[in-house]
Amino acid sequence: MLSYRHIYHAGNHADILKHLVASQICRHLTKKEAPFFYLDTHAGIGLYELDSDQAQLNQEYDTGISLLMERNDLPEPLEAFVEIVKELNPDGKLNVYPGSPMVVNHYLRQKDKMHLCELHPNDYPLLASLFPKKRVANVVKDDGFLAVKAMLPPPQKRGFVLMDPPYEVKNDYKTVVKALAEGYTRFSQGSYAIWYPVLNRRQADDLINAVAATKIRNTLLLELNIRGTETKRGMAGSGMIVVNPPWTLEKEAQEFLPFLRDALAEDQDAHFQLRWITPE
Ligand code: SAM
Numbered sequence: 001m002l003s004y005r006h007i008y009h010a011g012n013h014a015d016i017l018k019h020l021v022a023s024q025i026c027r028h029l030t031k032k033e034a035p036f037f038y039l040d041t042h043a044g045i046g047l048y049e050l051d052s053d054q055a056q057l058n059q060e061y062d063t064g065i066s067l068l069m070e071r072n073d074l075p076e077p078l079e080a081f082v083e084i085v086k087e088l089n090p091d092g093k094l095n096v097y098p099g100s101p102m103v104v105n106h107y108l109r110q111k112d113k114m115h116l117c118e119l120h121p122n123d124y125p126l127l128a129s130l131f132p133k134k135r136v137a138n139v140v141k142d143d144g145f146l147a148v149k150a151m152l153p154p155p156q157k158r159g160f161v162l163m164d165p166p167y168e169v170k171n172d173y174k175t176v177v178k179a180l181a182e183g184y185t186r187f188s189q190g191s192y193a194i195w196y197p198v199l200n201r202r203q204a205d206d207l208i209n210a211v212a213a214t215k216i217r218n219t220l221l222l223e224l225n226i227r228g229t230e231t232k233r234g235m236a237g238s239g240m241i242v243v244n245p246p247w248t249l250e251k252e253a254q255e256f257l258p259f260l261r262d263a264l265a266e267d268q269d270a271h272f273q274l275r276w277i278t279p280e
Helices: 013-029 053-058 076-088 100-107 123-130 144-151 172-186 201-213 249-264
Strands: 037-040 047-049 096-098 113-117 137-140 159-163 191-198 219-225 237-243 271-278
Touching: 013 076, 013 100, 013 159, 013 191, 013 219, 013 237, 013 249, 037 100, 037 144, 076 096, 076 100, 076 249, 096 100, 100 113, 100 123, 100 159, 113 144, 123 137, 144 159, 144 172, 159 172, 172 191, 172 201, 191 201, 201 219, 201 237, 201 271, 219 249, 249 271
Parallel strands: 037 113, 037 159, 113 137, 159 191
Antiparallel strands: 047 096, 191 237, 219 237, 219 271
16 A cells, blocks of 8 residues: 655654754764765655645645744754755745755765665656766665665665654554664664654554564654644654664754744643663
């Protein structure tokens, strides 16, 4: 089943958390001269036209990026991320929003390399045309979960793996944890980020507990809920589970998570979580 299209959701609160964390991981990786490898298991189309019919349907970007563009009091990591969005919108109007490959591409140096997997028959060609140069990115119409086995460890020996499945099939909750464990066995020095939705508390906690059961160490949880989980149907929030995070991420998140909770809150039950699933 491949009915999920990310363009309906581009720029929402969940994208903000996901892309902010991805941006901070890349900033950390590019502090060193040595090249890095980026694997995006579920890459989407890379760049989202916000005036498209699909993005306009629910205007989800109004729960996320729209609320941040005009702020002049952003915590520094968030300011750096919003600057990427502003650079893509030079006329000052929010026309496009970057997907994860585009966020990472912002930091990519000539020596770094991306491997982008996208299975959707309509989305794959859009992504491939955005990144036509093989030197920069391998864009493949492959199952991203299988790429974890095929592509790791990377020759660069440094890298970041983003796993951002749509969870439209319930099995994704299990497969993503299995893929993390497989990836980590092959490449334990890499950074990994699993994105998950908070549709109901139990489902999210089951995923978090399954990650804890892998006993992979040095795993940080960042979760942002813009409303109470029981208030109304739909996605109240989302989280990022980060294995081998930059050592500064926890401290940065102590500032940006409360800021995002207040800036994006839809009701008084908005809240965040920041904790180690397993310490170093
Ligand atoms: N990571 C993107 C971003 O942040 O901009 C958004 C990705 S979206 C949540 C999930 C994407 O995964 C969809 O475009 C979907 O077509 C694709 N997809 C679903 N199952 C897949 C699989 N097994 N392998 C690769 N791509 C898959």
